[in-house]
Amino acid sequence: MAATPSQSAEAQNSAVIMTQNGGSLLRASLMAAPDPARAGLKNVSVFSVPEPEAKSIKKHDLITIIIREESEVSSQGTSDLKRQSDIDAKIDSFSRINLANFALQPAVGGVAPELKASGTRNFKGEATVDRTDSVITRLTGEVLDVKPNGTLVIQARKKIKNDDEEQLLLCSGICRVEDLTPDNTVLSTQLFDLEFTKVNKGQVRSTTKTGFLHKLLDFVNPF
Numbered sequence: 001m002a003a004t005p006s007q008s009a010e011a012q013n014s015a016v017i018m019t020q021n022g023g024s025l026l027r028a029s030l031m032a033a034p035d036p037a038r039a040g041l042k043n044v045s046v047f048s049v050p051e052p053e054a055k056s057i058k059k060h061d062l063i064t065i066i067i068r069e070e071s072e073v074s075s076q077g078t079s080d081l082k083r084q085s086d087i088d089a090k091i092d093s094f095s096r097i098n099l100a101n102f103a104l105q106p107a108v109g110g111v112a113p114e115l116k117a118s119g120t121r122n123f124k125g126e127a128t129v130d131r132t133d134s135v136i137t138r139l140t141g142e143v144l145d146v147k148p149n150g151t152l153v154i155q156a157r158k159k160i161k162n163d164d165e166e167q168l169l170l171c172s173g174i175c176r177v178e179d180l181t182p183d184n185t186v187l188s189t190q191l192f193d194l195e196f197t198k199v200n201k202g203q204v205r206s207t208t209k210t211g212f213l214h215k216l217l218d219f220v221n222p223f
Contacts, residue, residue, distance in 0.1 A: 055177050057152055061143045064185040065156050065171055069196060073131045081123040090114040135198065138185075139171050150177050154191070165202035171195070 141156030173191030
């Protein structure tokens with residue numbers, strides 16, 4: 001069987017490389033350029049893992065956001081206010097107005113008016129706030145926009161209603177395409193400008209909600 005022109009050229013090239021490397025077949029193999037037509041690792045090995053293909057995300061595609069948010073707030077404050085003021089004023093001489101001709105006339109006799117006042121104010125308050133929140137859930141969001149650099153703007157909304165109880169979950173943020181897993185999920189901790197809102201409505205919320213009168217008294221703060 002006659003050799004093809006490409007095979008002959010390859011044999012001549014190999015012979016030249018071997019001559020340049022002192023007749024060493026190993027050096028010639030290392031110096032020779034790899035042939036794209038030869039079998040790669042993925043074609044000869046059962047353990048080879050193919051490289052993942054780049055994801056192509058477009059507007060209005062759906063992406064699942066895994067919400068894992070935990071927050072803990074602890075604050076303590078103490079205030080102690082003391083204020084004392086004294087006023088002592090006395091007018092030794094003053095004038096009066098004659099309504100007949102609207103002229104000023106000196107006052108005659110009588111006791112000079114005097115004003116005395118004193119006040120003391122003491123205020124002492126203590127406040128302690130301890131709060132721990134934890135939310136773990138999954139929301140399916142929509143790609144609102146794809147930025148020129150490839151980042152994705154995502155928004156998710158979920159509403160759950162059970163009898164008179166209603167729960168609304170809102171989540172929005174920006175993520176990279178590289179952060180998406182093969183099953184199109186992304187963690188909330190990987191979102192930039194994350195905004196997560198949880199709103200509860202119903203009897204439970206109404207029972208634990210502060211009334212209008214209490215809010216008004218806290219705003220006026222008469223004591």
